[in-house]
Amino acid sequence: MRDTEALVIGSGFGGAIAALRLGEAGVQTIVLERGRRWPVTETHDTFATYDAPDGRAAWLSPVTVAPAQDDVPIDVYTGVLERVRGAGMDVLAGAGVGGGSLVYNTVLYQPRRDLFARVFPAWLDYDELDDLWYPQVRRTVGVSTMPADVLAHERYRGQRVLLEEAAAAGMQARLFEQGLDWDVIRAELAGDVPASLIAGQVWYGSNSGAKRSLDRTYLPLAEATGKVEVLALHLVTGVREDGDGYVVSVDELDDNGRVLARQEIRTRHLFLAAGSVATTRLLVRARETGALPKLADSVGTRWGANGDLVIIRSGLPPTGPGEGGPAGAVLEDLDNPVAPVALACMPIPQAKMPEGFMGLIGMGLGPAKGFFTYDERTDSVNLTWPADDPDVTVIADGARAALRRLGTGAIEAVDASLTGHPCGGVPLGIATDRYGRVNGCPGLYVVDGALIPGGGAACTNPALTIGALAERALAAIVPDIVEG
Template identity: 30%
Template sequence: MTAGTRPGRPVRGAGPGTEHVDVVVVGSGFGGSVAACRLAEAGLSVVVLERGRAWPPGSFARTPAEFGRAFWDPGAGLHGLFDVWSFRGCDAVVASGLGGGSLIFANVLLRKDERWFVQEQPLPGGGHESWPVARADLDPHYDAVERMSGAVPYPLHRPGYADTPKTRAMRDAAAALGLQFQLPPLAVRFAPAPDALPQPGLPLADPAHVNLHGVARRTCRLCGECNIGCNDGAKNSLDFTYLSAARTHGADLRTGHDVQGVRPGPRGGYEVDYLRHDEHDGYDGTAPRAGEPGRPPTTGTLTCDRLVLAAGTLGTTHLLLRSRNRLPGLGPALGTRFSANGDMLSFLIRAKDGHPGRGRPLDPGKGPVITGAVRLPDELDGTPGSGRGGYIEDGGYPQFVQWLVEAARGPRHLSRTTRFLTRQLARRIGLLPERRLSRDIAELLGDGLLTSTSLPLLGMGRDIPDGELSLRGGRLQVSWTTGHSAPTLRRLRSTMRQLADALDAGYADNPLWHLGRTVTVHPLGGAPMGRRPETGVCDAFGEVYGHRGLYIADGSALPGPVGTNPALTIAALSDRMCTRLLENPAGGGATAPPRPAYTRRTSLVFTETMRGHYVPGAPAPKAAERGAGQCEPFAFRLTITADDLDAFLDDPGHEARADGWVESPACGGRRPVLLGRFHLFAPAEGSGDAQAGNGGVRRALRYRLHFTDAQERPRTFTGHKLITHGTPLRLWPETTALPFRLLAGHLTDEAADAEALLLGTGRLHLRLRDLARQLATFRTTGPGGPAALARFGEFFLGRLWESYGP
């Protein structure tokens, strides 16, 4: 038992040594880690069973000998990081270790596009792709995961990070094709502290409690090794975020525990059978124990009130298929809706800069693996004939791979080697004059032009989720081909070719493309969510139909492709699942033992979108009119969260948290809100008492948002909707118009605003259709949700009546 964990309790009649806990979480990837943290934080006893070992910084393979053992196949004595599956039509690469796929993912935390949450979209082979959740359901949970993961865009304009040619090349190529380019949020530490400037290779100022490994970390040093494990600890993988927090709250993290089967318990709840690989006992990152040759793993069983399956798409589906006879009632959807998320790999080769004989540097080994993303519009976006959308991202790789690629250039490398040896022999026998070897060695190594001017491209898109998973001889089988998904994949491939043309580069497919195969690192589906048992294994909150207390929290629950990197969506769905799970403290069946008490507040969440215009340099919002010469678009989307609704209503300032983004060409496009505050019907600044006289300002809706521009310069958005005592005719214009100012720095109050540099002003408006969407986003979580929502409505309408009533 590890320090800081809460032990399970013995179960009567369950056999000697059997433990019982409130929750068992199988797997520690994006779904399992979030669940472990949220449930342990709520006071439940949680055990995480992870088949792999812990991988602290410095333990990831780099030498040939280490890489030879870096794969997962326990039957062959391999307990490494990479688990490679091969099926008919596709191959899949997943991870095995504490932190799951976050150990080898490329850091991108992009949200699923709002319009891509289809309800009933017909599929080519029959049936429909249907998502029982909408973007509005997930936005507050997206915000929470981004906050915990420290997601920030790549700091392209900061010294030390500015010299990444591949990022600028992708941006230039997208602009030439008229496609949208963005710097996506990355779970990477570029700055040593939240308020510090980004700089490579600096020690991180992390307190010990957020680092379960106890190993020092440093900021990203642009080595391109994200996908083979970050030995610097610069990546905010799940072991540094949710799992460290889960352990702090008492979760028991058990590595080397490979779950083999699950079944309902005789008194309710569930029993979980596992194999224990002694080579990887413990989570502290110590070297694996060799064990006795040929010694079989030990077995064990845990019982629990609630069970969360988060072993990944392949792991969870395999486990459910193996346990199907013990879980009667699993519907016909089990094994369906498999998707490769449109994953595609291709290569730009020998980009040119417009001068004969010169190449355009791309340096794929410099930077994080992914820094930029190009979005392909979807017909659902209102672009007729475009088909199903997707994303294309730059795909870097470790710098040492460039040596391997150059060395593998057979004839050319052989000719250089032959010339080098011939010259040395000629000098030995006196046929050539002696001279320094510098020039000859330089010629032997070559100019490295191939690797420095070439770049992998990574594609993802909304392919067709028509694959099926099944068991054959106890082994998992996937039946999926690119047949129905061919138009989507061809479009991705065609756009990649166009990007190559825009950079005057050659183009090369992944060789497997011509064999009709694909390699996916984002397998999805197999236990999809649905609105009823006939179409889904679990409901929209991840609870399995017919099996109360059994939840699915990984990519297997997705009923279709995300269209971009799915990590953030999986984590957000898990966060939403936990909110619902904690609202039902009984759980686990009618005969389950009572659960420990925990305090639960009622929170309120809604999302607001406003759009308008901004004029750089305008001295006041009234001067920022649409006719101004430098007028440009400006927008924000904010998720407003009152974590404790009672406290929010009692607070005279009625302050809530604001998460989301602002979008402005002057600031470099869409920028995440780093810190946001919202005040609803607070006393207006400068108006004294809220009960100001007739015609005076009574209250204000105030917004204060901190963000950084594309050059990482701090900016503050501050705006006020002024609520005056007036006629009902003033209700709409005053509550839907937001004059704002943009200021330099991160400012905390009106006094600091007065001293700050004013960058410009503008005005935003809440459009009627945005208001309709906003009203549909109001959600409460916690006890007494409907009554809490009614109290908020009474407060809101009461304030409006005070101001605009007769």
């Protein structure tokens, strides 16, 4: 049994922020991360690529799991991407020190005020997030929009096509704020480092090091406090009450997922930040097995897929459909009378689409109608999603309406069966108080995407909002820990 003052499960946006703020306050903290560290090397071969996928591409899977490359045999390894299979919806989740920031499109996208109000409770002050916590995340990660010289490059034809289509149709489109080092992107374009993001290599990690992922921003700052220890390849298998604190069961893994050792860690302050699905499954199992019997019935409810869509278009001018990443330009049809949507141009090189095609990722106002149940026979927690519910299918209808308004190209496919932006499961202000303190369980906190109560982040990807909610939560929680 090992003891620590605070314990954080997960190292994505919620976990990395919790680690930094606890460390700054002088709180001895351990961060448990199931995945590996992925330092970008001078040889620029840290991550797998779509051209030659291997075990680094997937979390303990015998096949690849990325969209359009979800069945290539690989060695079983503690890779960067997991595909969680649910009833009605599959979920992509990152694995590694830095969590989902290793495999996301680096987009830090703030919801519009009126749409935020349709998703989040009225008591959650948008002005406070706008004034304090959204800017805090942007500053710490370091964000900027795509520079003009990068946008003008031949590799970024697809992003330009979307912006030009929108301007011609009188629709709103713009460039995202992104956590990217554009000088590294320029080095890719100049051939000074091997092409990575400019060649659409996004979901398996960036070998150039252009991504300002959390293992290069928040987490080094946390470790520099001298109070935070990040333990990679430590997989949490259970949580239980222990007097006035909690005991966490952990498997220490090797790179191939074999268990090297089992241990328990005891803490008075436990922060769950393993991601929406993993955090929720951990708590639902603990409640149903009696390990955390005081958890409310609302734990495991109000889950959503963020209104995510994957869309393929054709019949366009030259687009370079496998180039020019990550997703940089977004068409915002947020007043769409069918359903508000944001549609971002996304290179999908593994799909090997011909010239004139374009991949898009769509985000809408998805409902919070997913839920988790415990299966005693298999000792597992499973996700159920109402894929045919009209509140779900209307988002695809809204995307089709937006694309028809553009008046160009043809829609080849609209897929709503996969999300990389899972939200909810431990809803803020329902299963927790207004800051993520879990109801009925003093010293237990949720600070990741499981908190988002309305099914998604209001037509944006949730990374920035998760970070802002975590910053807000830690500002309220840390003083109580220090003073207590």
